[in-house]
Amino acid sequence: MSDEYDVVVVGSGAGGMAAAITSAAEGLKVVVLEKAAVIGGSTAVSGGAVWVPNTHYAKAMGIQDSEEAVMAYLSAVLGNALRPDMMRAYLRRGPEAIEFFDRNSEVKLAARAYSPDYYPELEGAGKAGRPMDPEPYDGRLLGEDFKRLRDPLKEFTVLGGMMVNVVDVKHLLKVTKSFASWKHGMKLVLAYFRDRASGHARGTRLLMGNALAARLLKSARDRGVDIRTQAEVVGLLRDGDRVVGVQARINGKQTDLKARHGVVLATGGFPWDATLRAERFPKGSGLWSMAPRDNTGDGIRMARQIGADFMDAPADAGLWAPVSLWKKPDGSEVRFPHLIWDRAKPGLMAVNSAGRRFVNEGTSYHEFVRAMYRSHESVPSIPSYLICDRAFIDVWGLGLVLPGKRPRGHLIRDGYLVEAQSIPELAAKLQIDPATLAESVARFNKSAEVGEDAEFGKGSSEYNRYYGDPEKTEGHPNLGPINAAPFYAVRVYPGDIGTASGLRTDADARVLDAGGQPIAGLYACGNDMASVMGGHYPGAGITLGPALTFGYCAGKAIVASASR
Structure with a gap:
């Protein structure tokens, strides 16, 4: 395999894969390096909700919303944690990103017809359309890559590997009381047993975050993205002040991978970095994270070593x-x-x-x-x-x-x-x-x-x-x-379920130094990037929404720099 690419993405969650797909869709040569043996990061074990207001999905359902209403709501929730420039960028680029993935990838979402924001009494709060869920996905379409997709949480499956959502659970609890529920339940169970009889280790009907991770994986493969697992990035390569690649251990072997136009950090934040947690989390906290244990702050640590600015979320880390x-x-x-x-x-x-x-x-x-x-x-x-x-x-x-x-x-x-x-x-x-x-x-x-x-x-x-x-x-x-x-x-x-403090970036997801200047060639998204919500949690999907959006922004910015 080649060790020189246009773009090197570190991490295979929603943010990293969004950056990879966006870059590859414009003809750039991209590699994704995943530290774990499986693909999908925190996204694959998440509920999968994506919070992006004013998308074409919501508009197609006749849901009326506005940027002004959303900003009023976020201003009320975030208070002095609101960064207007970053939030405006998110609200304007988010719908653009979602439409891009709808047209150029396997990522398909469904806006919720009813799902209140978490503080519904505040001005501008929404009741519908802002949160979206991934459409279910047939894991068989991944071929051999299905085995490389990170499993969902076992606690969110039944019968040893059948994914179910809230609707499924309601039906399964009533299979002996309702013919409609019996029919629904039997359809699920029979399909699951067919999967197991066909040699699959779990059911191939994928839901929630696992469906989103699968859709991103298939889209990256379709775009020719090289994806390497068990590839731990241990350092950033520089030429002067510019980041030009990474040092990695791939299957135990030290390798330098060059990036002609950009490196994107999307390693999932620092939920399993004991030192950063001790510094930033409240007294009494323990190592009780639901994020994958591979998320140990690698991207943040490497970026800080070359002068990147770390931003403490004003509300909660x-x-x-x-x-x-x-x-x-x-x-x-x-x-x-x-x-x-x-x-x-x-x-x-x-x-x-x-x-x-x-x-x-x-x-x-x-x-x-x-x-x-x-x-x-x-x-x-x-x-x-x-x-x-x-x-x-x-x-x-x-x-x-x-x-x-x-x-x-x-x-x-x-x-x-x-x-x-x-x-x-x-x-x-x-x-x-x-x-x-x-x-x-x-x-x-x-x-x-x-x-x-x-x-x-x-x-x-x-x-x-x-x-x-x-x-x-x-x-x-x-x-x-x-x-x-x-x-x-x-x-x-x-x-x-993750961390909110992280690397300070601009609206193009470029990592900034302590003086507020972009570090040439270095980008961050997902939980490596300081949360645009400032450590607040306004609604379902406020991690995956920004991850997809700023991953897209990073990809677009890299494409623009490559064309100069």
Whole structure:
């Protein structure tokens, strides 16, 4: 293989692949170097939502939106973390990028007909069209590359490898009660067993972030992009002040790869860099990330070594999510991110070590962890506890406890799930004052009875109700009692799904030095780039939206420089 290219991209997530596809579509010779043995990075294990307002997908659905409304909303959420120049670039180039990929690649998205932003009460908040989801993809179309695609989180599959979305889960839980659900479920299961009988290690119906990663991989292959795995980049090559390539270890062999027109850093930020986490994350944080363990800050570290400016996100260094931990008998650990499935449902409450509620349980995952950190300043709240009863867990499950009355004894034996026959017994097992926890449960149940949570407002926003019980015809979609023994609890920790602090760039994704000047030949996107959201989390898909957009911007800027 050649060791000289027009463009060298480091990392195979959405940002890196977007830059590679954009550059290759204009005829440039591109290589993608992936440190892991599999392709897709954080994108492949994500929910796959892409937040870009005012796309042609939304307009085709008749959704009315405007840049002014979006800016008003983002100004309200981000406050002084808003960088108007970068945000304007994102909002203007984002729809352009999405249309480019629609026309020039296998990347196909579907705008959500209804999906409220995370702070729906603020001016300019949207209810539809801004978040998009990848269309499902047939993994068989990847050929042998299907084996090289990073698997989704096992916890988001059933039957040992069948991907399912929220709609699928709802049908699977009702297969014995509804003919339509039985038909839907049987179609999924039969297709999955055909895949396994055909020799595939998992199902080939790809959804969410795995579908997006697959679509990007197929698009890059179709454009002739060279993709090398087990290729760890350890340094940047320079000619004077210009970056002209990378030093890499590919399958254990040291290799220099030249880049005639640009190097793009997209290594996934620093979620597994213990030093940077210790410097930037709040007190009490641990290594509880849901990002791939290969994301150890390589791109950021190499860029800083040659003078790149590191930008601390004004709000939060991480993109937070409450995470529960199952320590298995063999010593391994399984993490589960409590994003949208359980917390907003009726009949679940969260308490700190004092046995008191501290948060609206139905708030966004980012805000939930923010509340954990705030509570921890005065009362130990790491871990906190999600508490429910038998009626709740039978219907909705709880973290790794699957819904639908699935077996849970192994999780109880291993200490992941705490079970008790009474609230005082549960308090004792959690080492919480029994009287305080009983009082908190009583107040929570009273809120469910009157249909209003005066204490923390669970169910008070459109976002809360969106993730509540959609089929509850009586009572509140987010509020329900905790009164049917046995009672259950799961410990949750302040985890993350990635990092927000990163390399400072301009609107063309060019990496800037401490003086604000571009470092010639060096670009960054994805989580290596300082988040345009400044450490806030305004809506579903605010990592993948900027990743695709600024990956596209990097590719376009490289193409423009190559033509000079």
